Amino acid sequence: MTPDLLDADLRAALGTLSTEEVGGEFAGLDALGTLDAARLMNAADATVPAAVEAVLPALAAAVDRIADGMRRGGRLLYVGAGTAGRLGVLDASECPPTFDTDPGRVVGLIAGGPVALTTAVEGAEDDGDQGGHDVLAQGVGPLDTVVGISASGRTPYAIGAVRAARTAGAFTVGLSCNAGSALGGAADVALEVVVGPEVVAGSTRLKSGTAQKLVLNMLSTLTMVRLGKTYGNLMVDLRATNDKLRARSWRIVREATGAADPEVDAAMDAAHGEVKVAIAVLVAGVDAATARAALEHHDGVLRAALDSLTTPTTKD
Numbered sequence: 001m002t003p004d005l006l007d008a009d010l011r012a013a014l015g016t017l018s019t020e021e022v023g024g025e026f027a028g029l030d031a032l033g034t035l036d037a038a039r040l041m042n043a044a045d046a047t048v049p050a051a052v053e054a055v056l057p058a059l060a061a062a063v064d065r066i067a068d069g070m071r072r073g074g075r076l077l078y079v080g081a082g083t084a085g086r087l088g089v090l091d092a093s094e095c096p097p098t099f100d101t102d103p104g105r106v107v108g109l110i111a112g113g114p115v116a117l118t119t120a121v122e123g124a125e126d127d128g129d130q131g132g133h134d135v136l137a138q139g140v141g142p143l144d145t146v147v148g149i150s151a152s153g154r155t156p157y158a159i160g161a162v163r164a165a166r167t168a169g170a171f172t173v174g175l176s177c178n179a180g181s182a183l184g185g186a187a188d189v190a191l192e193v194v195v196g197p198e199v200v201a202g203s204t205r206l207k208s209g210t211a212q213k214l215v216l217n218m219l220s221t222l223t224m225v226r227l228g229k230t231y232g233n234l235m236v237d238l239r240a241t242n243d244k245l246r247a248r249s250w251r252i253v254r255e256a257t258g259a260a261d262p263e264v265d266a267a268m269d270a271a272h273g274e275v276k277v278a279i280a281v282l283v284a285g286v287d288a289a290t291a292r293a294a295l296e297h298h299d300g301v302l303r304a305a306l307d308s309l310t311t312p313t314t315k316d
Helices: 003-014 034-045 048-053 056-071 082-099 128-136 156-167 182-186 207-226 243-257 261-270 275-284 288-297 302-310
Strands: 076-080 106-110 145-149 171-176 189-192
Touching: 034 207, 048 207, 056 145, 056 171, 056 189, 056 207, 076 082, 076 128, 076 156, 076 207, 082 106, 082 145, 082 207, 128 156, 145 156, 145 207, 156 171, 156 182, 171 182, 171 207, 182 189, 243 261, 243 275, 261 275, 275 288, 275 302, 288 302
Parallel strands: 076 106, 076 145, 145 171, 171 189
Antiparallel strands: none
């Protein structure tokens, strides 16, 4: 196919996508005062959560699959180009400081490599073979999950990555903002959050980007909840690497246990700052070594460790 015919086909294909539509309600954007323009954008953004709500059953099923794989040593990989790729890298990069995960457990891949985080790499998103190569270079297998991210749902790099990952036995998810997308069709689970025309036509970093960020927040956070990284809604596996996080750790221990300040201080000292250990020390009334051993036995799940430490054993 000649370049001219290819371009014509692509123009026609883009014309079918809701993310490429020109919304008439936004046509006067540049003539509005700044406050009115901000109100218009805010009103448009307010429609995104309802679009996300429509995919929650599929999202929940995906989380359970991701968590099951990660529980057995698997990884979560995000793959995308442009804004979608940057959002994946962002979500992956936040997991180690937020949930104390190993940096290799949640990985973000972007078309064009790390330089594409700040600089457009021409043509990178059009290379489906490279998407497949990049994901296979990570050694993906049956315990891993690969999430392809693309607002349009037609980005060759993301589709190539998902297809290669699925062939390798990985669980795959296609996150896009158009119904019936090629990316969704290539994946085991399609998360198609249809947000409609953008305030600025063609700028899919707006409503589409917001939708993708909301979904990625849910995928990673709920997976970590399923893996025991929280106790109730308390973030108990955080990595205290600065004064703010050390203070936050202390407050979480006090909130979880209701202990007096001096008791929290003593437990945190005994636990060497490990939030889960300190909570177990205070709730179960055990020493730090016993608490740590119980946590290790229960794969770091605090609730399970506490149950084992506080449930009386019966004798025959």
